Amino acid sequence: MFEKEYDVIVVGGGHAGAEAAAAAANMGSKTLLVTMNLQTIGQMSCNPAMGGIAKGQIVREIDALGGYSGIVTDKSAIQFKMLNKSKGPAMWSPRAQNDRMRFAEEWRLMLENTPNCDFYQEMVNGLLVENGKVCGVKTSLGIEVRGKAVVLTNGTFLNGLIHIGEKQFGGGRAGEKAATGITEQLLDFGFESGRMKTGTPPRVDGRSLDYSKMILQPGDAIPEKFSYTKTKTLKTQRDCHMTHTSALVHDLLKEGFDRSPMFNGRIKSIGPRYCPSIEDKINRFADKDSHQLFVEPEGWNTVEVYVNGFSTSLPEDVQFKALRSVVGFENVKFFRPGYAIEYDYFPPTQLKHTLETKLVENLYFAGQINGTTGYEEAASQGLMAGINAHLKLNKKEDFILKRDEAYIGVLIDDLITKGTEEPYRMFTSRAEYRTLLRQDNADLRLTPKGYEIGLAGKERLKRMEEKQEKSNAFIKFFEKTSVLPEDINPILESVDSALVKQSDKMVKAFSRPKVTMNHMLQLKSVSAFVEENSLDREVLEQTEVQVKYSGYIAKEKNNADKLHRLEDVKIPENFDYSKLKSLSYEAREKLEAIRPVTIAQASRISGVSPSDISVLLVFMGR
Template sequence: MFEKKYDVIVVGGGHAGAEAAAAAANLGSRTLLVTMNLQTIGQMSCNPAMGGIAKGQIVREIDALGGYSGFVTDKSAIQFKMLNKSKGPAMWSPRAQNDRMRFAEEWRLALEQTPNLDFYQEMAIGLLVKGNKVVGVRTSLGLEIEADAVVLTNGTFLNGLIHIGEKQFGGGRAGERAATGITEELVDLGFDTGRMKTGTPPRVDGRSLDYDVMIPQPGDDIPERFSYLETPKLTLQRDCHMTRTSAEVHNLLREGFDRSPMFNGRIKSIGPRYCPSIEDKINRFADKDSHQIFVEPEGWNTVEVYVNGFSTSLPEDVQYQALKKVKGFENVKFFRPGYAIEYDYFPPTQLKHTLETKLVENLFFAGQINGTTGYEEAASQGLMAGINAHLKLKEEAPFILKRDEAYIGVLIDDLITKGTEEPYRMFTSRAEYRTLLRQDNADLRLTPRGYELGLASEERMRRMEDKHNKAKSFVDFFKKTSFDPVKVNTILDNVGSAKVTQSDKMFKVFSRPKVKMEHMLELESVSNYVTENQLDTEILEQAEIQVKYSGYIEKEKNNADKLHRLENVKIPENFDYSKLKSLSYEAREKLEQIRPVTISQASRISGVSPADISVLLVFLGR
């Protein structure tokens, strides 16, 4: 059946697997995507949405590098919102509601149009390994498919176990079987493994809900897009709605706690801290008698609705009776109950920055197998694993993003340096250089890197350069153009800012907190410049951010430069930490386990103190 040997085999067709397969194939590797069900490629297993706090930045980064998630999201979006607009631009985060069926369809169509990519539907149950190098996969039919590199993106399917109350059964997702065999083989090869938990809420019939008593949650008046390409503009949007639980709802749910797998010991693994189940919220926040519920449509035409905020593994009868007491859900009809799922993962400290495993050469892990949660986190890892699998085979330098270059860099560095014992979710607070890592400049940061790789297209590069040049010229215009004090004072008076006494450069007055681009456009010279140069809202926003936050941006760049100096201090690959008796016992243990590549990475390991870093620097002659 397989006459040729593949360069890269990707196991799993979720968000990580789809991005990995696309990246490797687009870079020129002969790639095979092996998945248990070709009808669920790019499936949104949980909520029908992409982006959100920090996650939206990741989708923009994937798109800037030439990945697929951004334009797939745009083509299937039913609503778009820019979150946190009341805060500074480092916090702005795009989010889209999606048509679940169209999202998966767009992913399938995009992958089918990708050259060098083949597909095969079957369960991969094992790896072919020679020495310490992977050479292919083995399927449930006994087929052995050879490849020079393998990327595992198994999601929640590895020995997946679904819990609904006291009932439990094997499965990787509702209606789909679990994947078996791979965990056991990896353990035999010497890998450490663990178990994690995630959950999902009930899906209900939207025709049975009373939206009139809920609060509408519309999209933005002028919706943006995720992709930096010319994807379709969203002209029509569907509202989400918000309602709340009550003390009565909480009391009904508590009646089922004795049958909850979370509380009776059936589930022993740790769930996501920042996306807790409704029973966990009631237990942890006992002083609150109400929690928000977001009612999210699953698509343009379907009546299926996702009940965001009501994730649960309680018995189905308890779920039903409690949800009926939520305002607007009095006549609710279930499509399916919520459930929890436990699955195997592999602590990511066993990986290199490329996401290649340390134990087995040319074997890469991406997505929930590494302990993350979320479509966006998975997709970004898949992209990086696909890129690096290709580069490794071509004997080219690895593609690694630093912490000041991308949220993707923060994510991967956190995982392999610190590890995780609970499902890892990205937040803006995890990035120390978040003023540099904004959603609006992901193309400026990363498209040149993607273009250099051969993944970002000529069109992307041209659009990025045009944006860069126009924004820079506009900022330079403010720096070198003087204003008329009389005209500017009219603006300053209207916004409640102190008047000026003499002429100065526009940059100085524009830097004031209360002065916005809309105010500067009241000046004839500024509005003429915008008209003559045909500047769109994206350029205006970019220029405004660069003017108003120039001081913060410069400070973070300086801090990042200091970090890079430590990045340049390499630690020999087989360095013997036991020779350094001045290191603390914990530091020696952690350094031996994680084996950091640079002093900078070593400094971020939990348990390695500044004193330990000083010892290392002295020993390395620095």
């Protein structure tokens, strides 16, 4: 069946596996994607959405390098929102609701149209390893497939165990069996493994909900998109809604706590801190009488609805009774109950920055096998593993992104240098240089690198260079062009900004806090420049950020330099972190447990942010 030897074999067809296969194949490697079910390639196992805080930046970065996630998201989106627009541009984060079925379909079709990419449906239950180097995989039917490099992207399937109340059964996802054999073999090779937990909410019948009692959550009036290619923006969108739990709902849920696998000891592994189950929220935040629930449609035409915020592993009867007490859910019908799943992972400190394992040559790990959570985090790791597998086989230099170059660089560096004992999720606060790592400039940062390694095509590079040239020209226009008081003062007056008495360069007025690009476009000379040079929304946004935030960017670089110079500041022994109320709860918890000796060591602890380090430095008079 497999006469030829593949260059790269990718095990698993989730977000990590799909990106790994696409990257390796597009760079020229003969690639085989082996998965247990070809109908679930790119499956959204949990919420039907891509992006969000910091995650949206990752999707843009994947796209800028030449990956597929941004394109697939745009093609299957049903709603788009730019989050955090009230904050600075470093915090702006794109997020899309997606049609779950179309998302998986688009991934499958894009991979099928990728040269060099073959497919095979079966469980891989072993690796072929000779002299410390991987040389293929073995399937459950006993078939051996030879390959020069293997990328493992097993998600939650490695010895997966599903929990619903007191019931538990093997599975990697509802309705799909767990994968066995790989963990045991890796342990024999000397790898260290652990267990993690994640969960998912019930899916319900949208026809049984009363949306009139909920708060409408529409998409942006002028939606953007993820990909820097010529994908289309949404013309129509589907609404989401919001409702809340209540004290009554919490009391009903508490009735099942004695049968909860989280509280009766059945689940011993750690779940995602920032995406807790509803029972965990009630337990941890006992002072709160309600929590938000986001009611998200699963697609354009389906009536299935995802209840975001109600992740649970409580017994199905408890889930149902409690959810029926939520406003708008009084007559709810279940499609399927929520559940928790435990699975094997391998602490990522066992990897190199290329995501190749230290113990077995040419073997790469990507996604939840490394202890991360989230589609976006998984996809970015898959992309980097696929890239580096191809580069190594072709004796080319490793492709490693630095922390000041991409969120992907922050993610991988955190995993490799700090490890993680709980499911790792990306946040803007994890990046020291987040003003540099914005969603609007991912193409400027990364497309030249993607082109250089042979993944991003010439058309992408050309579009990026054109955007940069136009933006630079527009910035120079603002710096060189003067504006008269009678032209600029009406704009300044409209935003309660001090009026000017003489003509001055436009850039000075534009740099004022409340003055936006839309205000500047009211000036005839500006609108004429835009029209003459055919400047699109991307160029306008890039120009505005560069003009208005250049000082912040310079300040951030300066602060980073200072932080580097103070790396060796010692922390007193038995230091009492509870005295520092400005530290985040997670930072205090981690610092107390690990007791770092220096600021440098503290800064490498997962969950201790740059702002937490600043608090420590200020306290020490530095």
